Amino acid sequence: MDVVNIFLTSELGESLEDFVHDQRRFTFDRLGPEGPRRLVEGPMWAFVDWVMPELAGLEMCRRLRADARTADAHVTMVLEEDDPEDRRRALRAGADDYVIGPLTRTAVLDRVLALQSRGVERQATRRFELGALTIDMAALQARWNEQPIVLRPNEFRLLRFLAENPNRVLTREDLINGLGKREPPIDERTVDVWIGRLRRAIKAAGGGNPLRTVRSLGYVFDLS
Amino acid sequence: MDVVNIFLTSELGESLEDFVHDQRRFTFDRLGPEGPRRLVEGPMWAFVDWVMPELAGLEMCRRLRADARTADAHVTMVLEEDDPEDRRRALRAGADDYVIGPLTRTAVLDRVLALQSRGVERQATRRFELGALTIDMAALQARWNEQPIVLRPNEFRLLRFLAENPNRVLTREDLINGLGKREPPIDERTVDVWIGRLRRAIKAAGGGNPLRTVRSLGYVFDLS
DNA sequence: CAAGGGTGTGACGCGTTTGTGACTGGTTTT
DNA sequence: AAAACCAGTCACAAACGCGTCACACCCTTG
Incomplete structure (x- = not known):
């Protein structure tokens, strides 16, 4: 524990x-x-x-x-x-x-x-790897096979939160709460835009798409 | 528990x-x-x-x-x-x-x-296994012998409900209620189509047919 | 104060999902 | 054997959900 x-x-x-x-x-x-x-x-x-x-x-x-x-x-x-x-x-x-x-x-x-x-506790490790993806907390940087992914602050937090809960469907609500957004209340559809931007950034770094859409429910970070 | x-x-x-x-x-x-x-x-x-x-x-x-x-x-x-x-x-x-x-x-x-x-063990990710079938609730994914089954939302819910009540004949009405469909009232024959689609999805993943038809009554998830 | 980047949101369009009627073939009943 | 019943399947239209874009707003930086 x-x-x-x-x-x-x-x-x-x-x-x-x-x-x-x-x-x-x-x-x-x-x-x-x-x-x-x-x-x-x-x-x-x-x-x-x-x-x-x-x-x-x-x-x-x-x-x-x-x-x-x-x-x-x-x-x-x-x-x-x-x-x-x-x-x-x-x-x-x-x-x-x-x-x-x-x-x-x-x-x-x-x-x-x-x-x-929620199983959401922050990782003690400053750096963790999931497949080709590396997330470096200290440097606030993510990489796909050593290739840096250019992320804006919000995208980095989103990626981190998803990666901390891999293989687990996170609802849009989970994601909004997970990023600590409370004020003003965020429209759930906005999460779609976050995901879209994050996917584009990963692809721009030559990465795949580890973010699976679960229709009518949310998104999962697919490990494996 | x-x-x-x-x-x-x-x-x-x-x-x-x-x-x-x-x-x-x-x-x-x-x-x-x-x-x-x-x-x-x-x-x-x-x-x-x-x-x-x-x-x-x-x-x-x-x-x-x-x-x-x-x-x-x-x-x-x-x-x-x-x-x-x-x-x-x-x-x-x-x-x-x-x-x-x-x-x-x-x-x-x-x-x-x-x-x-608090003081109790953290709940593990929820997952049932029934014979060759595995249902992972966290990832909302079903597998047949490790082979993923591609399911649409409604099909997943149907499979879950059937798998939660194995070896028990469920009427079409049970299934409609079990999936929480109330509005508008669903035609009972529609369930047949659901079952057909679910069977096809399982077969596409190389699976057998655990869904048995009970004529004039309903369907059973056969656990054998 | 101007320029530029980050972020949330409404709107649009597309692909997917889903309920339904109709048809078919099989089984039970009369 | 005919009639009645029942389940499997298909095609289709409507609804739904998601990805994307452009835009406005705000903050930061120079």
Whole structure:
């Protein structure tokens, strides 16, 4: 069973350790301006407060993305109030998700457990290969037989999410949620366009088509 | 393995029955103002909509708590929008949890499975094997001795339903209902065409004919 | 402030899926 | 043996779902 590492910028951590009884499955760590205090393995989940003592939350968010140790953490931004403008800023700064604060223990666990149960936990490995496809998390680059695939940010996340759940039909809804898009609600048909663009990019790199359409249901990353 | 009983105040139930393939582990029931329609055993999970035709969601929530049959159900409140005030009200009314609606199939399953998997083994990808036939629910793919069977959506659903009830004569009506076709009423003879198409697809994959016709009654999936 | 790239969406067209009526050949009933 | 019944198959039209394009919007960069 994997361990999920949870980073928080607030002091909720100690309270959570009390609340969660199965501590083998979770670690909690305080997240300061200089990043995590210790290096961890396994999926990471960061909850970043909008206002922090020493640093703006948005800046923290950008630093997490820039830091190789935390580049593929799932970042949830904690907003104080429900301001659409702030939400957009959070996502733009690299957050995957947001909650409207104040952050509660149940809100944290809901999110982490929901993600876990879907088999969606982020790979600890920075790099994984599926057939001819290689995905390098640290470099944020994908290759088909050493040939780089030119991907836009959203396409990269889409490919990563699909590749993390191979041989499994993902509905359009799964994909929208998997990319952490919540605001504004994304039209399901938009996923078709994402897939189309991703396929074109893979083909442009001389690749095949590992993305199978499952009519009336969704898409699968076909392994084998 | 315990059965989890899921109650919903919305009409998502039927859609879920179609979506969840392992029905032995779940039951779905509609939740009306007077509570559940039948008495069940095992863990219960209720999803209560914030607005309901005849009753406010909060009141429903209180009734569930007051009713001995459902007092220890896990109640999830479905909020229409992310209003902190509403969330607090929901929790105060006895809800354990909340989601921001609209309630989706994956949201329901995420939560229920998260509970299930807490301390329990992660559910493996669902897959049945019946003789030479393999049905992979995650990939939504069927195989005959490793040879993929090319199926259209309706054919896949038909095969699944037949394979879930092997050695049992299913009438045409059973099959129509089993596939969740209600609107418009389907002509029973249409089932013959479905069967014919399914047989042809299996044969095209080099398979035999596990579908036996029972004259004047219906069809059976023969497991021998 | 202008130029350029990334992204979401409506619209259009095409191919696929699917329900149905009709025809056929076989089986049961009278 | 005729009539009635039943299931397999085909062809077809309508509906549906998906891929694609162009466009508008917003953000970033210079």
